Every structure is written in structure tokens, then in C-alpha cells.
Amino acid sequence: MKDETKCIRSGYKPKNGEPGVMPIVQSTTYVFDTAEKIGELFNFPNEHMYSRFSNPTVDCVEKKIADLEGGVGAMCTSSGQMASLMSVLNLAQAGDSIISASAIYGGTVNLFAVTLKKLGIECIFVDQDADEEEIDKCFKDNTRLVFGETLANPALSVFDIEKFAKIAHKHGVPLIVDNTFATPILCKPIKFGADVVVHSTTKYMDGHAVQGGGVIVDGGTFDWSNGKFPELVEPDESYHGFVYTEKFGKAAYIGKARMQLMRDFGAYPAANSAFLLNLGLETLAVRMERYCKNAYTVAQFLKSHPAVETVRYPGLEGDKYHEAAKKYLPNGSSGVISIDIKGGRKPAEIFMDSLNMASREVHVADIRTCVLHPASMTHRQLTDEQLTAAGINAGMVRLSVGLENCEDIIEDLDQALNKALR
């Protein structure tokens, strides 16, 4: 099946006489005929036992997203942040280190630099455009994984997935890619060598700003038996002596994440949230096409506006990442554009406050056009150095082009930019 079809047909597969639309299974528990049957489930958890870590409605959405990404399994989480955190904790523990591209989402920077540090995990940040030799230097004996973001929020740099996959694999560790902005419609990181993909489903996948969530997709590509990951290939005494690679085969990573981390943390979405996420996913392919078309038109308009210093949109000819975008995002670079308003912070604030239609909000990748000023909003807790490393300056505005008529979007931006110019 092609993506448009998967968005609609994957996941929930009704049998004779069953509802045509995926039902919301609003139940925390599942009943069985015998105690023995439940005992067997602990030996092989192939049915739902308890909604802290699995539920039939969420399960359908997990299957759909795994299918879209070309993975062997997926696990939904209650937020994108939790997806990123669990993707790391599934492989790293106190005393370990990880390597991450520095141009990633600000929330992830904080999670990795501050919170992981408190848990005893060191994150070494690296410039994603550095050459192989420099990246090699970040590896240590205790390095467990490499992390990057396909299309960085809000720097809009394009991550060279193939380069990093090659380097990570050379050092015997997997590559995890946050594919939130691209979505599997625009880029499938597993195809380029990523082993695990994470998303904030709060963004394009949901698309309507109605519920937050995340997902981890297991590519099933990494060889966990290389000696570095005993937790996946040796019996887990905390879970019935399970050997994850034996029980789950190629889906060992995601099976372990569910049986260890989700069981203990319980950051699992409610069935109702998964139902809403699925509605968003059904139209994802169609929406992404239009987001890209609108954003490309808006980016061209912005490029020619005198109040705008720089436009960052990898789909645009001449953009620093245009060549990379041609490779990784051939069908479009999503709806998100970063601009630097001439004059820095003050004119950027005037622009923000002068918009009549576009919403000022802490959100992105919504059906509604929305704007955010990272330096004074989302990224205010980052130091200037971290801001620069994340590709942000004080006049930078992140514009998330929605699905309104493009002429209306441009008209609104134009009048607000003209006020910022004065």
C-alpha cells in the first residue's frame, strides 16, 4: 500500500460485522477465562492485559504509524517528550553517555542536557554539519546511541541521516531520529539507516491541536547481539527472565520499552486520545501535501519582503539545506518556516503582535497558521550559547503555515511585516 492508503487503511482492520470505524476501547482491564491463561500472557504478552502499557485502540494507531514509517513495531506515549526520553532510557542508564546533534527541539535539549544529567546520563552535543572525524571524537566506551532530528525545530536544518547512521553503526550503536516535522509522509528515516524513529504526534500527525502524544517506532534493523547491549539479549530478571531478542525477534527494542519502561512509568495515552490521533492520521498524507505547497509559496513571498532578513526553508532554492532537502525531503519541507525579522527582538515582537489572523501560540504544525518567537517564548530558558547552537537568534520567528487559503495567509503576514518595518 502507498502512504495515502496506509493512512486510511492500516492499523484497524474490521472483521465481519465489526464497526467500520476504529472503536474506542475505554477499558483499563481485560478479562480471561482462566488464571492459567493470564499466567501465559506473562510469558508471552500477545494480548492486552492492562491499559497502563497496552490498549486495543492505541494498538491500532501504533500499527498504523509503524507501517507508515516502515518499522516492525511502535509504542505510543503520552507526549513527544516521553517518546524521546523512553527511546534513550531503553538503552542508556546512569554512567552511560549519548551523542546528540545540537540543532534539535529546545525541549529535547533541556531533557538531554539537564534531566538526563540528573539521572547520570551524559549527553555530548555535536554540530550536525561536522565532519566524520570530529563526530568520531564524541564516542566513548559508554556511548549507547546517537540522536538527531530530521528537520530541526526551529532551526530547520536537515539532518544527514545516512552520514550519522554510518558513523553510529561503525561504533556499534543505533541511530534514533526525531521525525516530527517531516512525518513519514515526507521522510522515512529507517530507509536511510535510522534504527529507531520518535515523534511528537502532537504536531502534524494529530494536526488539529486536540491532544498531545508521542510515539517510538522500532525499525527492527539494529543487531543487538554485538556485545554492547546485554539488556536485550540476556534474561531480564525483572521480567520473568525474558530475553527480548528471543521473545520479540526483530521488535526486541520496542518490546523491551513496553515491558520495562511503560510497565514501570505508565505514560501511555488514553484510548480516546488515540482515537483522535487516528482521525488526524487518516488525512496526514493529504494535509502534508498542502502544507508544503502553502509554505513554499509563503517562503517565496517572505524572501522578497523588505522587513525580512533571512528565510530558512529547506525547500527554497538557495537555502543552506536545499541539497539535503532534495535528498531527504523530495516532496516538500513541511509547513514550518523560520524567519529573522530585520532589527532583531523588538521588530519581531511588533510583527507578532500585529498579526490579525495567524495565532500567537506555543504550538506548531497545526491546521491553523501560527507563529512563535522562540527567544522570548519556548527557548527562553536556554543560554545564548545554547540558542546559537540550536540555530536561533533574537529576531527569529517560527512560522507554521496552516491550511487556510494561501492568499489570506500572505495578506496577514504582509500587513504585520509592514508594521515591523516602521
Ligand SMILES: *Cc1c(COP(=O)(O)O)cnc(C)c1O
Ligand atoms: C514538540 C516537539 C517535541 C516534544 O513533543 P511534545 O508532544 O510537546 O511533548 C519533540 N520533538 C519535536 C521536534 C517537537 O517539535
